[in-house]
Amino acid sequence: MTAPGNAPVWPWEAPLQGRLKASPEDFRVEELPATLPDGAGEHLWLEIEKRGLNTEDVAVWIARSAGVGRGAVSYAGRKDRHAVTRQWFSVACAPEVDSASWAVPKPGEAIAADAWLRVCRHARHARKLRTGHLAGNRFTLRLRELEGDGDMAEQVLERIRAGGVPAYFGEQRFGHANRERAYDWLGGGRRPRGRNQRSLLLSAARAELFNAVLAERVRRGDWDRILPGERVNLDGTGSVFTAESVDAELEARAARLDVHPTGPLWGRGDPGTGGEVRELEDAVAAQHEVLVRGLEAEGLKAARRALRLVPRSMEWEWETSRVLRLQLELGPGEYATSVVEALMRTSAGE
Template sequence: MFSDLLPAFGSPLGRARLRVEPEDFAVIELPLVEPAGEGEHAWLWVRKRGQNTDWVAGQLARLAGVKPRDVSYAGLKDRHAVTEQWFSVQLPGRPDPDWNALEAEGVTVVEARRHSRKLRRGALRGNRFRLRLRDFDGDAGALMERAALLNVRGLPNYFGAQRFGRDGGNLEAARRMFADPRRRLPRQKRGLYLSAARSFLFNRVLAERVRRGDWDRCLAGDVMQLDGRSALFAAPECEPELETRLKALEVHPTGPLWGRGESLCSGECARLEADCLAAEAELREGLERAGPELDRRALRVRVEGLQVTPEGSDLWLEFDLPAGSYATVLLDQLVEWA
């Protein structure tokens, strides 16, 4: 399923091990806003090691004596990692509990501040990563050159393998769900399966654009997205000014997040996407029946400050990615990892 997600810059430049210890995969959330210091929501900056985000939210709800729905966070973070992020807990007219009394292994409340609003899903600029590649066997010099190229040209914005569940199980479950529309599923599972189906179709289109070499260039009829924003605009023609903006990473081509509605793309772009997804009528029609609105996702994202630092036989990688992009996808552009 994932072997056809072509790397944009050539074959991997070596092999390494990842996540030998949770400290080998460190993630710090880059928030959109900072808590103001007053309000009915307690915002908590939490460091966790070896725990998943939903479980931590449940532990905070239990300590505060509130319902799970009163605890929120901007995004899920890796379990097998050391991560830092904001949570918010709604406490109208109530003082903070003693957050230091939290009894959750590997979890520390580093800071607590009040704010007037809850933290909403997706309300983050991105994430800062610090990854350790152990026992690297390859050409470190060539890898540093490719890292420099990623800083300049950006990263193919594939959905990572974790989007599809263990061994692609969520995608196969989506196919079964679409084959039997009368089958009722819990809302959370249904959402996971729909996301897997949309992500798979997007990855198919992006892989074809990578194969053609125009994943970071204009194709007549493309739909463009402004860097760091959700705003879209149609590009029926590839004007020189647009090519200049693409090269500067100010705008990015997009691919489909399948669903109901009319596509904004036209011309050559529309023909490419139709041809690429012609064999996936089951998924396309299932998504159209299920009801998510057709949307677009950038085919490319900006990589901020990618640095590679050798340490003995290991390599340390540090970089920032926007929300919704995958560090493991960046690693796939550099090395084979296990």
């Protein structure tokens, strides 16, 4: 079984080696909103583009600018610091609060010398923006200093577009040492400071367990197949059902990408799996007993996540023999780095 922090296991050898995020401009993310503000209400929604800042940095700036507590600010999902990203925030504030008068921090002042942010648009809405309330994300990535087998890279790209990749949680999910902090806390160590840090550590713990299960399924060669006793995800939805047995029709649906096998987001309650799927997941859980017990003690409810990530759209262009531009559209909670890592080993220090 995977030890804490082990690298993901992939079903094929990456044909390329290169650099991701040689600069933040090489990793661009545009959040695709599930809802747009309608112009009236107690919540001010803001679409913000940022560079060199994480989502929490921006949330703190919004709260200070609006003269409210940090808890009044919300967002649908976190975005990477080492990127140029665009996403929506909402803040509960008085009707007279107008973001047009806010002082945007300048590089070298309250933020790093190469960081910036700007408000792209804003409007009022009756409801706040809730975690996970987004349609997806659109990515434009540049992979640089590439070396390797270009012909094989084309085959892998086509394979990913047609059949997806293992849906590992990316390193962004674990942040700076959050995996280690989660083990420490849930093993009886120091509790996190505040609700936001608690949420980050619980997310890291769940991701660690999910990735360990997925890595074992990849080793077995059945990460993209439905097994008897599987909890099966309907593509593009949060709906799952149990496959007591697997017939030709269900195998065909999985091959068409209509349904996907799932892994555990650990918490209280029966996971609903059976047979060898349950045995595998229980064996992984036994290797991570501290996380399992801690997540249950914290009251999280068991849930499922698809083991397979299939890009909604995927295009690429070789700008030079050593630079590849990759454009992806992914669903909520899916990581572009899973696609990149299945294609390319990153250079040391990446």
